[in-house]
Amino acid sequence: MKIIFVFALLSAVIMGCENGQDKSENDLLNVVTTTTMITDLVQQIGAEKVNVDGLMGAGVDPHLFKASEGDVAKLAGADLVFYNGLHLEGKLVDVFERMKSQNIKTVAIADTLEHSKLIKSALFESNYDPHIWFDIANWKKISVFVANRLSVEDSKNADYYKENATEYLTQLNDLQKEIATNISSLTKDERRLVTAHDAFNYFGQAYAFDVVGLQGLSTATEAGVQDVQKTAAYIIDHKVKAIFIESSVPQRTVEALKAAVNSKGHEVSIGGTLYSDALGDQNSAEGTYIGMFKYNVNTIVNALK
Structure with a gap:
């Protein structure tokens, strides 16, 4: 109707x-x-x-x-x-x-x-x-x-x-x-990006990151217990240091993922908030495409290296 x-x-x-x-x-x-x-x-x-x-x-x-x-x-x-x-x-x-x-x-x-x-x-x-x-x-x-x-x-x-x-x-x-220079400070094994949903595959393809999204490409369906456990196993197996929440996706699933990993004896931190499906506030640097991209990469590199 x-x-x-x-x-x-x-x-x-x-x-x-x-x-x-x-x-x-x-x-x-x-x-x-x-x-x-x-x-x-x-x-x-x-x-x-x-x-x-x-x-x-x-x-x-x-x-x-x-x-x-x-x-x-x-x-x-x-x-x-x-x-x-x-x-x-x-x-x-x-x-x-x-x-x-x-x-x-x-x-x-x-x-x-x-x-x-x-x-x-x-x-x-x-x-x-x-x-x-x-x-x-x-x-x-x-x-x-x-x-x-x-x-x-x-x-x-x-x-x-x-x-x-x-x-x-x-x-x-x-x-x-600028982005290529910044990312070059990460080793191949450090280029593992775990986020709230699968928004960063084009970024991963361009800069040789292994990208894992807790949810799928769309946020219309939420991550389930199996998604959390599977992603937690990936983080532990590859000794990932940090995972990321997203500005346009509720952070509770990423917090659940962090708790699941830590409960198994592996310390993982939340490396920051990334802009995925939306830019930042209009009057901020992250409110532009270029500012958003710089902020995201700085956040990723600082958390993973």
Whole structure:
């Protein structure tokens, strides 16, 4: 019933937009985004030429996010909607499909990545891991894609978007170098990352980490006793020093994991909180993609080496 109601609301809002509402009060391109990572990216590239309205804030889990009536109105009134895709925003999939049928311009940033660059998973609905932002190489390609898409929608400012994208790519190149140098201080055996859920596989692939998530790729199902015991055995077998909680996932399962490990005579600490499915507070360094990545890597390296 709720999905039917959302569709009815969406249709009503669309009809209102078609009946004479201005495209934008200040003639800026109105862009609605889902995750905080995408919101930051569009702000970096669009800057003063776009009005960006992100649906999700710091600490919000996109796997579980449900659109409110206000969110549906924002989506329906947008000139352009950017979302992750690959079923990351699982509860919005039907809404996005409905929007496409109503000719609202919705763009999944994952569509620009070749399937060969995606990590497959037989345990997730889309069969691909949706946490694509944890490989900077992916984010660079997505940055170009977003700039091109903004340029198509707002051609008079195309040069502006492409210049901003070029500058942002330089920052991402610098980030790659800094991250690689920082991680190089860890030995191969120290590169074992145990977190609340399986969000860091792209990061692990890029930087040769063995990644273990207590929960699966989605947080929709909680970890069970067997998951805790299996992960505890891994930690003990490989003498892992620290495990990590995540800002958008309840920490109780990681605390249960720590207790299970310690009860077996192996000391493991909680190495800190990582940003996985959401950035930090908007006014903090971790509220940007680059700041988040630096913070995560510093936290990981300091806890494991």
